[in-house]
Amino acid sequence: LPAYNLPMPLRSHVDLCLFVKFLYLEGDSIPADILPALRETEAAEAKLQAWLRLRQYSPRLIFHETFHYWQGLRFPFFQWYAFLAFRGLAQAFDKLNQSNRPLHEWSCYAPSLHLPTKRIRCRRTKAAFILGDQTPGPGDVVDDVSLSAIDVLEAATSVAEWQVTQPSSGATDELMFMRWRKRNPAYTQAFDFLAGALGDRRLALRSILALVATSFSTTNPARAFFLLTLELVEFFMAPIGSRFAAQQEPCRWAELFDELIRHVEFEALGDSTANLDAPPFCRLTLDAWMGAGFGNSKMGHPVIAAPAKEWSRRAEEDPGYRNVLTLPAWTPAHVARECGSDFAPPVTVVRIRISDNDNHVFLVGDASRSDEFRDLLTFYSVVRRATGAYFDPDHRLCHHAKCPEFAYNYCNSYPRVPERYQDCGFPRRVSILRETLKRRHIV
Amino acid sequence: MSVLKIDAGKQTEPLLKEVLNSLDDATLDTVGVDRTFAPADGLGSEPITIAVTLTLSPAVAIGLTIAVRKWLENRRQEEQVKLLIDAYALSDEAGKSVERLTTLHAGVAVKLHDALPQNSAEPG
Numbered sequence: 001l002p003a004y005n006l007p008m009p010l011r012s013h014v015d016l017c018l019f020v021k022f023l024y025l026e027g028d029s030i031p032a033d034i035l036p037a038l039r040e041t042e043a044a045e046a047k048l049q050a051w052l053r054l055r056q057y058s059p060r061l062i063f064h065e066t067f068h069y070w071q072g073l074r075f076p077f078f079q080w081y082a083f084l085a086f087r088g089l090a091q092a093f094d095k096l097n098q099s100n101r102p103l104h105e106w107s108c109y110a111p112s113l114h115l116p117t118k119r120i121r122c123r124r125t126k127a128a129f130i131l132g133d134q135t136p137g138p139g140d141v142v143d144d145v146s147l148s149a150i151d152v153l154e155a156a157t158s159v160a161e162w163q164v165t166q167p168s169s170g171a172t173d174e175l176m177f178m179r180w181r182k183r184n185p186a187y188t189q190a191f192d193f194l195a196g197a198l199g200d201r202r203l204a205l206r207s208i209l210a211l212v213a214t215s216f217s218t219t220n221p222a223r224a225f226f227l228l229t230l231e232l233v234e235f236f237m238a239p240i241g242s243r244f245a246a247q248q249e250p251c252r253w254a255e256l257f258d259e260l261i262r263h264v265e266f267e268a269l270g271d272s273t274a275n276l277d278a279p280p281f282c283r284l285t286l287d288a289w290m291g292a293g294f295g296n297s298k299m300g301h302p303v304i305a306a307p308a309k310e311w312s313r314r315a316e317e318d319p320g321y322r323n324v325l326t327l328p329a330w331t332p333a334h335v336a337r338e339c340g341s342d343f344a345p346p347v348t349v350v351r352i353r354i355s356d357n358d359n360h361v362f363l364v365g366d367a368s369r370s371d372e373f374r375d376l377l378t379f380y381s382v383v384r385r386a387t388g389a390y391f392d393p394d395h396r397l398c399h400h401a402k403c404p405e406f407a408y409n410y411c412n413s414y415p416r417v418p419e420r421y422q423d424c425g426f427p428r429r430v431s432i433l434r435e436t437l438k439r440r441h442i443v
Numbered sequence: 444m445s446v447l448k449i450d451a452g453k454q455t456e457p458l459l460k461e462v463l464n465s466l467d468d469a470t471l472d473t474v475g476v477d478r479t480f481a482p483a484d485g486l487g488s489e490p491i492t493i494a495v496t497l498t499l500s501p502a503v504a505i506g507l508t509i510a511v512r513k514w515l516e517n518r519r520q521e522e523q524v525k526l527l528i529d530a531y532a533l534s535d536e537a538g539k540s541v542e543r544l545t546t547l548h549a550g551v552a553v554k555l556h557d558a559l560p561q562n563s564a565e566p567g
Binding site: 011012013014061064065154158175178179181182183185186187 | 456460463464468471472474476478480481488489490491492
């Protein structure tokens with residue numbers, strides 16, 4: 001069993017399958033006038049008001065995780081991957097459930113669910129990029145990096161996080177960015193690779209968000225990131241590239257990368273694979289995957305399918321919606337406001353650590369009172385533990401170490417943590433879920 | 444240049460914030476900051492710093508040591524902190540300043556090394 005490692009900080013995160021936001025906050029970092037309202041009141045409105053006040057104290061964290069959620073809505077890779085991965089988890093649950101084994105013995109490995117963390121190595125020489133394990137010439141290598149889809153995603157999110165705190169006139173100022181990333185934790189490995197390849201940090205700051213967005217319109221974003229970087233380097237060697245770079249921001253980076261990706265060699269036709277184990281390298285489109293349904297039903301991904309369709313609909317009518325993820329510092333104010341309210345994650349699980357023996361957990365968001373969502377989180381909690389996919393062994397919401405469920409941690413994302421562990425209802429809810437799903441195979 | 448490798452577990456980032464906020468921008472520009480993050484394990488997650496390597500001049504190292512000392516003093520009444528510092532290629536004066544931290548707090552351990560480590564970060 002994974003150890004409960006208290007000295008390590010727990011990460012706030014959005015998992016890339018369910019796209020539910022988990023926020024972990026330390027009680028001692030919460031202002032004393034807000035904490036009691038959050039902890040003690042059951043009145044939804046008072047709690048919501050306290051939560052809204054608290055958000056102002058963690059704007060970077062809130063933005064970082066919300067930006068990931070928006071990436072889930074807008075990047076074809078996630079509409080493809082999250083849909084298929086969720087289906088894989090549902091199949092895993094179904095299979096384990098049919099086996100009639102006790103819950104605490106549920107265990108299986110699902111290799112396909114680790115796709116976003118698979119790294120690809122790239123060695124940059126003065127003359128070429130060498131992907132994978134091919135051997136470069138001796139002494140040629142000027143950069144050697146291994147990146148996964150998540151590394152690429154995080155680099156873009158960190159740059160976006162910085163850009164939205166700058167006036168748009170300063171959003172490409174490399175010196176300001178370098179100072180910011182020293183003073184703040186940020187993922188910058190992919191940015192550094194791009195800046196090295198271009199030989200220009202400012203150009204890297206200007207282009208990375210659109211480059212990453214286009215990379216996530218393929219089945220292998222890390223590979224696409226390297227190949228598009230090479231295309232971009234070659235583009236800037238031509239006179240047209242110099243003219244493009246000489247323009248003032250906001251530039252049409254998304255359109256540029258749509259053009260550059262046409263030069264990339266793919267292994268299969270676009271949208272032609274549902275294989276997460278070893279997918280061929282191909283392009284993906286939003287239209288093909290945000291409408292995907294399970295089995296014969298029209299039910300799509302439970303969290304990101306419907307808002308993705310709504311965002312796409314608005315993007316057709318209002319161009320401001322098209323570039324939120326590629327030019328966030330230039331997003332029109334009304335679009336930024338609407339994205340914050342209309343495209344907030346439907347459920348955010350908030351865990352406030354008061355002490356080692358006391359956590360306070362609550363849900364916020366439009367679907368926070370939905371029983372179906374609690375079932376979804378119960379299902380997800382169990383299958384996450386059983387498969388190990390998207391599962392950080394330190395991740396748990398509950399502090400009741402005396403509970404018989406605690407050590408097994410199948411309840412890692414179960415969102416009800418009452419004063420007495422006997423009152424949480426997790427075992428009962430799992431039993432009902434198991435019985436229900438046994439009666440009707442969900443996939 | 445000198446190198447300080449600092450590991451204060453989950454307190455690394457609060458410590459680093461205090462230390463870097465003690466520097467003006469021009470001095471900060473001369474310091475290399477290379478954080479080690481906890482692995483993300485398939486999640487889109489906030490970066491959690493678990494250690495940091497600072498590349499800096501011996502003079503800046505002395506200033507940073509003072510900031511570390513202040514941070515430790517301010518935390519004395521709070522929870523125990525464990526702080527490991529590996530210091531490379533410091534001047535005598537900077538070395539003494541770092542070593543003095545061990546007398547302030549039982550949880551502080553310092554190792555001094557004469558040579559620079561491999562792959563140390565460049566300021567930039």
